[in-house]
Amino acid sequence: MQGCAYIDERFVAPEDARISIFDWGFLRSDATYDVAHVWHGRFFRLDDHLDRFEASCRALRLDPGVDRARMRSVMHECVRRSGLREAYVELLCTRGHPAPGSRDLRTCTNRFMAFAIPFIWIADPARQRRGIDMVVGTPQRIPTASVDPRVKNYHWLDFVTGLFEAYDRGGDTVLLTDGQGAVTEGPGFNVFAVTGGTVATPESGVLEGVSRRTVIELAHAAGLDVQVRRLPLEELRRADEVFLSSTAGGVIPIASIDGVPLGGRARGSFGPVSERLQAAYWALHDDPRHADPVDYAAA
Numbered sequence: 001m002q003g004c005a006y007i008d009e010r011f012v013a014p015e016d017a018r019i020s021i022f023d024w025g026f027l028r029s030d031a032t033y034d035v036a037h038v039w040h041g042r043f044f045r046l047d048d049h050l051d052r053f054e055a056s057c058r059a060l061r062l063d064p065g066v067d068r069a070r071m072r073s074v075m076h077e078c079v080r081r082s083g084l085r086e087a088y089v090e091l092l093c094t095r096g097h098p099a100p101g102s103r104d105l106r107t108c109t110n111r112f113m114a115f116a117i118p119f120i121w122i123a124d125p126a127r128q129r130r131g132i133d134m135v136v137g138t139p140q141r142i143p144t145a146s147v148d149p150r151v152k153n154y155h156w157l158d159f160v161t162g163l164f165e166a167y168d169r170g171g172d173t174v175l176l177t178d179g180q181g182a183v184t185e186g187p188g189f190n191v192f193a194v195t196g197g198t199v200a201t202p203e204s205g206v207l208e209g210v211s212r213r214t215v216i217e218l219a220h221a222a223g224l225d226v227q228v229r230r231l232p233l234e235e236l237r238r239a240d241e242v243f244l245s246s247t248a249g250g251v252i253p254i255a256s257i258d259g260v261p262l263g264g265r266a267r268g269s270f271g272p273v274s275e276r277l278q279a280a281y282w283a284l285h286d287d288p289r290h291a292d293p294v295d296y297a298a299a
Contacts, residue, residue, distance in 0.1 A: 003117035004081040006074045011081055014115055024108065025094025029154045032056040033092035035247050036075065037119060039285050041085045043292035046072065048210045056151045057093055064093040064112035078116035079294045086119040088248065122189060122249045123172065131255030131267040135171035136233060137162030140179035141205055149185070149207050159187035170259070178205050182230050188248055193231060194241035194273045200227040211245040218280045224273070241271030251278035
């Protein structure tokens with residue numbers, strides 16, 4: 001795979017980035033991570049991703065052992081060495097493993113890693129034009145009282161089960177609910193519903209995505225009524241438009257939910273609000289306030 005990884009204080013090829021099978025990040029999903037992206041050679045909202053990564057580490061009592069300046073430097077260097085102009089860039093911290101014969105978390109040495117690989121899409125532009133079919137899965141999203149979704153984590157078995165259900169039903173992706181009639185999120189994305197000029201997105205049970213924040217800001221700037229609140233599943237089904245937000249693709253319009261087309265539109269024909277916010281999202285990548293250029297010529 002094209003790209004570059006950083007592990008054990010070395011930059012290596014992605015296939016050479018390995019961790020011990022005894023690392024609790026692998027054995028127990030005891031880890032946190034964050035994903036930024038590079039578009040046309042520039043990181044987008046990198047500081048927001050670093051803010052969230054540092055907050056997640058604090059919440060889980062993980063110490064990556066490097067300061068923010070080093071994190072930024074490592075991410076830039078992974079991209080520079082890879083030569084990628086459009087990249088998916090992840091940094092992560094695992095618990096490591098405890099002292100031999102111990103289960104005491106305090107004896108673990110936490111590990112910091114990062115990698116840059118070619119940009120990953122939830123659905124690439126060609127697939128988006130054909131239309132994304134979303135299925136509402138039967139698994140309940142992990143309750144917030146058990147795992148705080150604001151801490152980016154690898155607890156994805158509910159999503160995995162839901163995705164296979166979606167595939168079996170002819171869908172492209174899955175959305176999970178809280179078990180009480182309200183939608184939460186999907187694997188790697190937040191969801192928005194547009195009804196009569198109002199844009200609504202769930203307030204709880206979700207990762208507070210950087211792309212989600214971007215969409216909310218853009219919608220406010222466009223003069224739209226934005227509501228961050230409980231979003232009932234039945235309201236989502238009746239919406240004029242539904243779209244996703246994700247680092248892995250930005251604003252992605254949905255064509256159908258459980259096989260039912262949205263808004264009575266033909267496949268591949270999306271609502272005006274989704275299209276407007278999608279265009280605004282990508283245009284924002286040229287805004288110097290949010291762009292952090294990669295120096296590909298650095299020694």
